[in-house]
Amino acid sequence: MPDKNHQSIHCSVKSCRHLKQEQGLCGLESVQIAPTPMAYSGDPADESMCQSYHCK
Numbered sequence: 001m002p003d004k005n006h007q008s009i010h011c012s013v014k015s016c017r018h019l020k021q022e023q024g025l026c027g028l029e030s031v032q033i034a035p036t037p038m039a040y041s042g043d044p045a046d047e048s049m050c051q052s053y054h055c056k
């Protein structure tokens, strides 16, 4: 079973200051994910977003 204390957060949001672009990983130890205002549309892209995002 994977150790949850050593998870990697893979990400490709290039406009976020926390992204380590070379590795494609988030530099934070954890992130907060929340439903979007458009949640419950049924489209996966509408259902969640990273609230730890900060623009560069």
Ligand code: SF4
Pocket (backbone or CB within 6 Å): 009, 010, 011, 012, 013, 016, 017, 018, 019, 020, 025, 026, 027, 028, 031, 050, 051, 052, 053, 054
């Ligand atoms: S904070 Fe969120 S959007 Fe930014 S690199 Fe980490 S996972 Fe990606």
